[in-house]
Amino acid sequence: MQKHLLGLEGVPREEIELILKTAFSFKEILSRPIPKVPTLRGKTIVNLFFEPSTRTRISFELAEKRLSADTVNFSASGSSVQKGETLRDTIRNIEAMKMDMVVIRHSAAGAPHFLTRCIDAAVINAGDGRHEHPTQALLDMMTLQERVGKLEGLKVAIVGDILHSRVARSNIYGLQTMGAEVAICGPKTLIPVEADQWGVEIFYNIDDAIRWADALNVLRIQLERQRTGLFPSLREYAAHFGVTRARLEAAQKDLIIMHPGPINRGIEIENDLADSEFSVILNQVTNGVAVRMAVLYLKSGVTETLE
Amino acid sequence: MQTIKYQKPERLLIKNANYLDPAEGGPRQVDVLIENGTIVRVEHAIDGVDGAETIDGTGKLLTPGWLDMHVHFREPGREDEETVKSGCAAATAGGFTGACPMPNTEPAADTRGIIEYMIAEAKGTPVDVYPIAAATKGRKGRELSEMADLIEGGAVAFSDDGVAIATAEMARRAMEYASMFDVPIIEHCEEPSMTEGGAMNESAVSTRLGLPGMPGVAEDIIVARDILLTEITGARLHIAHISTARSVELVRQAKQRGLPVTCEVTPHHFTLTDEAVASYDANLKMNPPLRTQNDVDAIIEGLADGTIDVIATDHAPHSPEEKDVEFQAAPFGIIGLETALGLIMTQLVEPGHLRLEEALHKITLAPRNILRLPHPKLAVGQVANLTLFDPKHEWTVEASRFYSKSRNTPFLGWTLRGRVHAVINKGFLWVSPDV
Numbered sequence: 001m002q003k004h005l006l007g008l009e010g011v012p013r014e015e016i017e018l019i020l021k022t023a024f025s026f027k028e029i030l031s032r033p034i035p036k037v038p039t040l041r042g043k044t045i046v047n048l049f050f051e052p053s054t055r056t057r058i059s060f061e062l063a064e065k066r067l068s069a070d071t072v073n074f075s076a077s078g079s080s081v082q083k084g085e086t087l088r089d090t091i092r093n094i095e096a097m098k099m100d101m102v103v104i105r106h107s108a109a110g111a112p113h114f115l116t117r118c119i120d121a122a123v124i125n126a127g128d129g130r131h132e133h134p135t136q137a138l139l140d141m142m143t144l145q146e147r148v149g150k151l152e153g154l155k156v157a158i159v160g161d162i163l164h165s166r167v168a169r170s171n172i173y174g175l176q177t178m179g180a181e182v183a184i185c186g187p188k189t190l191i192p193v194e195a196d197q198w199g200v201e202i203f204y205n206i207d208d209a210i211r212w213a214d215a216l217n218v219l220r221i222q223l224e225r226q227r228t229g230l231f232p233s234l235r236e237y238a239a240h241f242g243v244t245r246a247r248l249e250a251a252q253k254d255l256i257i258m259h260p261g262p263i264n265r266g267i268e269i270e271n272d273l274a275d276s277e278f279s280v281i282l283n284q285v286t287n288g289v290a291v292r293m294a295v296l297y298l299k300s301g302v303t304e305t306l307e
Numbered sequence: 308m309q310t311i312k313y314q315k316p317e318r319l320l321i322k323n324a325n326y327l328d329p330a331e332g333g334p335r336q337v338d339v340l341i342e343n344g345t346i347v348r349v350e351h352a353i354d355g356v357d358g359a360e361t362i363d364g365t366g367k368l369l370t371p372g373w374l375d376m377h378v379h380f381r382e383p384g385r386e387d388e389e390t391v392k393s394g395c396a397a398a399t400a401g402g403f404t405g406a407c408p409m410p411n412t413e414p415a416a417d418t419r420g421i422i423e424y425m426i427a428e429a430k431g432t433p434v435d436v437y438p439i440a441a442a443t444k445g446r447k448g449r450e451l452s453e454m455a456d457l458i459e460g461g462a463v464a465f466s467d468d469g470v471a472i473a474t475a476e477m478a479r480r481a482m483e484y485a486s487m488f489d490v491p492i493i494e495h496c497e498e499p500s501m502t503e504g505g506a507m508n509e510s511a512v513s514t515r516l517g518l519p520g521m522p523g524v525a526e527d528i529i530v531a532r533d534i535l536l537t538e539i540t541g542a543r544l545h546i547a548h549i550s551t552a553r554s555v556e557l558v559r560q561a562k563q564r565g566l567p568v569t570c571e572v573t574p575h576h577f578t579l580t581d582e583a584v585a586s587y588d589a590n591l592k593m594n595p596p597l598r599t600q601n602d603v604d605a606i607i608e609g610l611a612d613g614t615i616d617v618i619a620t621d622h623a624p625h626s627p628e629e630k631d632v633e634f635q636a637a638p639f640g641i642i643g644l645e646t647a648l649g650l651i652m653t654q655l656v657e658p659g660h661l662r663l664e665e666a667l668h669k670i671t672l673a674p675r676n677i678l679r680l681p682h683p684k685l686a687v688g689q690v691a692n693l694t695l696f697d698p699k700h701e702w703t704v705e706a707s708r709f710y711s712k713s714r715n716t717p718f719l720g721w722t723l724r725g726r727v728h729a730v731i732n733k734g735f736l737w738v739s740p741d742v
Contacts, residue, residue: 009515086632108633109517110587129635131517169517193520194511 004123005295006112007132008174016138016177022294023142023287030066030290039297040069043100048091049075049126050106055261055285056126056136060103063292072099087111088118095119101300104128122299130164136260137170139291141178143284144215147256152179157201157209159241160219160268161190163230167260171217172198185209186241189230206241210248215256218243221268234267244270248278256280311396311710313433314736316360318342320353324364324695326685328371329668337369341691344734349685362729362738364695370667371683372404372692372732374437375644376674377468377493377547377571377619380406382428383421384413389624389712391428391436394644397622397711398434399737401644402694402727403670406434407678410441411469417441417452419460426461433735437463437678439493442481448473451484458488463678466493468547471529478533482542491543491569491677496529496554497521497595506635508581508596516585518634521596523551530554534561534568545677546570548621550595552605559614569677571617574643574650575717577606583717589630589637590717593623607660610669616677618669620647624713641716645709649723652698657724663698693731700726700742708741 001015008016029037045064049057057073064071074094091102101122104112109129116123127133145151156175162168162184175182176199183201184191185208195202203209210216221237231237248255257269257278265271274281319341327334338353339346380394389397391408398406408425410416416425422438429436440462444450446469454465465485471494472478482492502521507513509520530546534557537544549555549570561568581597591597609615623640630637647670655661661669675682683692704721706714730737 086628087636088631106633108635110635111633113587114633129517130519166517169515192514193509193522194514197511197514 001298003299004112004116005134005299006116006123006125008134008137008170008177009132011173011177013177016141016174019138019291019294019298020142020145022298023138023290026293027287027290036066036068038068039302040064040067040300043300043302044070044072044098045101045103045296046072046074046094046099048094048102048104049073050104050111051127053105053127055288056105059285059288060126060292063289063296066289067293067296069296087114091115091118095121101296122301124295124299127166129166131166132170133166134170134174135288135292135295136167137174138295139284139288140171140217140258140260141174142287142291143258143280144256146283146287147280148214151175154180155183155212155214156180156217157183157185157203157213157215158217158219159185159206159209159243160221161225162186162195163190163192164222164225165219167219172200183209183212187231187237190225206243207247207251210251210253210255213255215258216243217258217260218269219260220262220264238267242268242270243273245273245276254278258284260284308712309708309710311399311737314360314738315734316736318356318359319731319736320356320359320361321364321369321695322361324367324369326369327664327667328685329664329672330682332664334368337685339369339685339691341731344691346685346687346689346691349687360736362695367695367697367728369693369695371671371685372694372730373402373670374405374674374680375403375620375622375647375670376407376617376678378406378408378622378644379411379624379640380408380425381624382412382425387712388626391425392432393710393712394622395429395432395434395436397642397644397709399432399730400710400727400739401647402696402730403644404433404435404692404694404730404732405437405680407437407439407463409439409466409468411446415441415446417444417446419453419456422457422460422462433730433732433737435732437461437680439464439466439468441465442467442472442485442492443477446470448477451481454484454488458490463680464491464493464545466495466547468493468495470499471495471497475532475536479536479540482536482540482544486540486542489543489679491545493545493547494529494533495547496526496533498525498528501525506592507584508598510581510599512581512584516587518584523553523598523602526551526595527553527557530557534566537561537566537568543567548573548576548595548619549606549615550576550598550602552602555605555609555614559609562614569616570614571619572606572610572615573619573621574647574654575641577603577610578650578654579717587634588717589632589634590641590715592634592637592639593641594639607655610655611660616669616673618647618651618666619674620644624711625715626713627715630715642709642711642713643716645711646704646716646718646723648696648725648727649702649704650718652725653723656698690733691731694727695729696725696727697742698725700724702726702741
């Protein structure tokens, strides 16, 4: 077990399996009348959010509370540099208050790696720039495993802005380690250079991706990318890459549809499809808490076994 | 950081040195007697000289003093990171008796006063400072700088380094105007619309690391633009810190067509690839960024076949508080003066990519030819401008041993071979306490 969770690249299969197995145990605990365990009592965890986040922050916070940890939230709009204090100083200050673990969300790729050089506490990456978002990929995998039974051989297509997506990168690494096949699909301008190094299928046509896949992970498309000239309009994106019921019916397939949220209804995914029988979007949110409990527990150094 | 001490010996005798001048070929064993900075005797054996400070050159190589035609001395503006004096100390320790500070100071070196100031600040050091002035006022790419006046003040070339001259039109005019004085335009080749927000080379590695990329083609486009402009302007063009295989090929073709195009490469661009960025250590962030193995191979080939004329360090000091941050937030650049020899020996000469005299050519004759500066000669009556070094001396790069004010380098902890023993110029002598 590695000390930190910085990403899923290079994380061995046994470790991912252990995290998922632990997450399923925690999910069972979460369904009890008192969904709380004393596992991390006395541990202090700081949630450092340098980028706006609602669901990831709440999910981590809830996971920490369910584990009986003490939690502190540090939110900063904009980067630490713009505030005049360096990330190193910020974190050294927080560490001086005796923190055991740090959960960090930052707009700069590699910021969690930088933190590991500044402090001794275990660092959990809650999303760094366009690099990785490992707990999101773990909860996506947990949701798929729950629905299908196994990840081995499963075909998962990630659709949308792959270039800027940390969710895509973590899913690619994690799913491939677990024996799944991965495809990416989106406008060529939103596929990063040399993406074929990942050994993924690349589709520029959503219907091809739907025909290929067992599950779709649909990413949020951000309007600001249009302004930087990467695609012409949301209208054109919706028409050519939007996931719709008509497209699924044309392919005559029962696909699993995932979305890391927040959803642009009517853009990357048709409004009612997000709430349909295909969708596991709310399961993802529920599993998010269980997966983050598993990660926090396994990285805490606490050896007490779960009941 | 170490404090440097220069001596000013009245009589200095160098014994048993192997003198290697890339302009002459083959080393010869000589003794050299220097009085008040001027060479007075060059003989096979000089003995019985009274009261002379003596340096034993046994096992070392004596060469004409070296010139680094691309450094940043940060003065005026960022004297906390480097000054002309501390930069000259770093140059001395690196074996360089000449250095060309780039004009991206604050304010930019676009007026004669700044040029004269830089030169004056180097007076008490063994280093000749030959400033490169801004090609356009404020390096903004809108109006030409006063080139004639700047040349009279001591500028030897023009560049908007840090950025390319902003538009093709302004690049054309700068080249036309500079060509009247037979001084080169030195171009930092980067098409800014393709690199905005970029932090590293755009490649398989940037895709993996999720860092915004700076594609190599952004360099190639400006290299191609400016090569085409030499054809209509007749100006001499020098490409700074070339880093891509395609740009090397463009320069090779330009030379084959007889165009007055030259180029330089930094030690880090022939040593490292973008794979090194995986640590997210900001000491691996520079502009141009570290490229791929394919580019490094092409650079080494270009060095060997003469396409790449010069090795220059792009010595770019930055304070620890600026560099010890998230990769994307850090400024570009690393220091290079004090590790240049070690990297040249360890990465180029020892593996057999370049013969020692070829490597020395790229830090002595070649840059001086481009800048029309005289090549130091080992002859009676000449100013003694010499570097004495041990090509085999093995050492470990340590921050505390630097003479630069800054320590931003990815080579800390590296074991290199080749270290400077002594530097002589302008009547000054510096002897390394570390060799």
